[in-house]
Amino acid sequence: MRVYTDYLVFNTKKRQQFVRITDDVAAIVKASGVTEGIVLVSAMHITSGVYVNDWEEGLIEDFQTWLEKLAPAGLPYKHHQTGEDNADAHLKRTVIGHQVVLPITNGALDLGPWEQVFYAEFDGQRRKRVVVKALGE
Amino acid sequence: MRVYTDYLVFNTKKRQQFVRITDDVAAIVKASGVTEGIVLVSAMHITSGVYVNDWEEGLIEDFQTWLEKLAPAGLPYKHHQTGEDNADAHLKRTVIGHQVVLPITNGALDLGPWEQVFYAEFDGQRRKRVVVKALGE
Amino acid sequence: MRVYTDYLVFNTKKRQQFVRITDDVAAIVKASGVTEGIVLVSAMHITSGVYVNDWEEGLIEDFQTWLEKLAPAGLPYKHHQTGEDNADAHLKRTVIGHQVVLPITNGALDLGPWEQVFYAEFDGQRRKRVVVKALGE
Numbered sequence: 481m482r483v484y485t486d487y488l489v490f491n492t493k494k495r496q497q498f499v500r501i502t503d504d505v506a507a508i509v510k511a512s513g514v515t516e517g518i519v520l521v522s523a524m525h526i527t528s529g530v531y532v533n534d535w536e537e538g539l540i541e542d543f544q545t546w547l548e549k550l551a552p553a554g555l556p557y558k559h560h561q562t563g564e565d566n567a568d569a570h571l572k573r574t575v576i577g578h579q580v581v582l583p584i585t586n587g588a589l590d591l592g593p594w595e596q597v598f599y600a601e602f603d604g605q606r607r608k609r610v611v612v613k614a615l616g617e
Numbered sequence: 618m619r620v621y622t623d624y625l626v627f628n629t630k631k632r633q634q635f636v637r638i639t640d641d642v643a644a645i646v647k648a649s650g651v652t653e654g655i656v657l658v659s660a661m662h663i664t665s666g667v668y669v670n671d672w673e674e675g676l677i678e679d680f681q682t683w684l685e686k687l688a689p690a691g692l693p694y695k696h697h698q699t700g701e702d703n704a705d706a707h708l709k710r711t712v713i714g715h716q717v718v719l720p721i722t723n724g725a726l727d728l729g730p731w732e733q734v735f736y737a738e739f740d741g742q743r744r745k746r747v748v749v750k751a752l753g754e
Numbered sequence: 755m756r757v758y759t760d761y762l763v764f765n766t767k768k769r770q771q772f773v774r775i776t777d778d779v780a781a782i783v784k785a786s787g788v789t790e791g792i793v794l795v796s797a798m799h800i801t802s803g804v805y806v807n808d809w810e811e812g813l814i815e816d817f818q819t820w821l822e823k824l825a826p827a828g829l830p831y832k833h834h835q836t837g838e839d840n841a842d843a844h845l846k847r848t849v850i851g852h853q854v855v856l857p858i859t860n861g862a863l864d865l866g867p868w869e870q871v872f873y874a875e876f877d878g879q880r881r882k883r884v885v886v887k888a889l890g891e
């Protein structure tokens with residue numbers, strides 16, 4: 481059995497920014513030597529997420545508009561009484577999801593034709609990490 | 618260690634349709650020979666999902682009504698400028714989730730009394746796949 | 755390869771209640787002997803969830819207020835025609851998620867600085883279970 485761990489580091493220019501990471505994950509899978517198994521890709525911070533969807537700029541904007549509608553910034557959240565101002569980021573990342581598990585088959589990510597992996601930052605401009613852990617044989 | 622992969626194929630009659638797949642997943646687990654481990658069940662298309670909830674027709678209708686409220690069809694989504702008309706399907710599948718990981722214990726799915734696995738199609742009437750990957754011993 | 759399974763049992767005093775379970779999961783991981791791998795933490799009932807987010811009481815209240823807005827109790831859900839009154843609990847648990855997969859590295863949960871694991875009960879005051887399954891080496 482093989483288990484292999486690596487980390488992706490982000491420091492986005494904008495507070496909210498989505499970054500395609502399919503190729504980064506694929507490179508870690510290759511380095512892992514796992515040919516049959518799974519890889520966990522999980523945000524280690526609680527104001528960012530990881531999700532699988534389309535690599536199309538219009539849809540990415542639609543996602544951001546929609547998340548703002550479902551979990552708006554600027555409401556009088558109780559969390560802000562601690563001095564924080566990012567409660568909406570915690571909620572947005574909950575909708576989009578904070579982790580995915582991807583299958584590895586024949587030595588590569590076993591993704592459908594349009595599946596792309598994204599890192600979704602909702603409170604960036606500082607150092608944040610994603611853990612990538614492959615296991616299998 | 619055992620790793621076993623299979624695929625479920627769907628071609629729903631309706632554009633939006635939920636299909637119970639618990640027994641299909643259980644059959645793949647049995648074929649895998651895995652007696653202790655996990656099984657990943659993941660939609661390979663980005664307008665469909667996989668989720669665990671109740672096998673009760675009223676609740677399934679409630680889910681569909683609720684998803685339509687949270688992520689309505691027919692809005693002027695930017696994604697539609699590409700010629701697509703299914704942005705809402707991408708959003709709906711995000712709410713319901715696109716994958717589950719189920720425990721395998723004593724050679725069978727280790728589910729609670731009411732847990733059932735569903736495939737949730739939001740843009741069907743064409744061939745779509747779900748990957749089912751069991752691993753363990 | 756090691757696979758180890760245990761269950762957490764809840765019987766909350768309130769119908770809706772969030773319970774921090776990070777330490778319970780960590781103890782099971784320690785008992786498993788897995789030093790490199792993953793652990794699945796999954797609600798076995800379909801009106802409760804498991805999620806990772808902040809251990810801050812204000813934010814937990816924000817989550818509950820927000821879920822009530824997205825999936826209100828008391829609407830004329832079709833599910834209630836069966837005699838049930840908890841359709842909103844099924845929807846709320848869908849938003850927050852019903853399971854997480856956590857990495858195990860160097861013999862411990864490999865979590866970011868603020869990641870905490872929670873059990874989210876939406877229809878409690880009765881016995882419910884969470885399965886915790888560690889696998890790796």
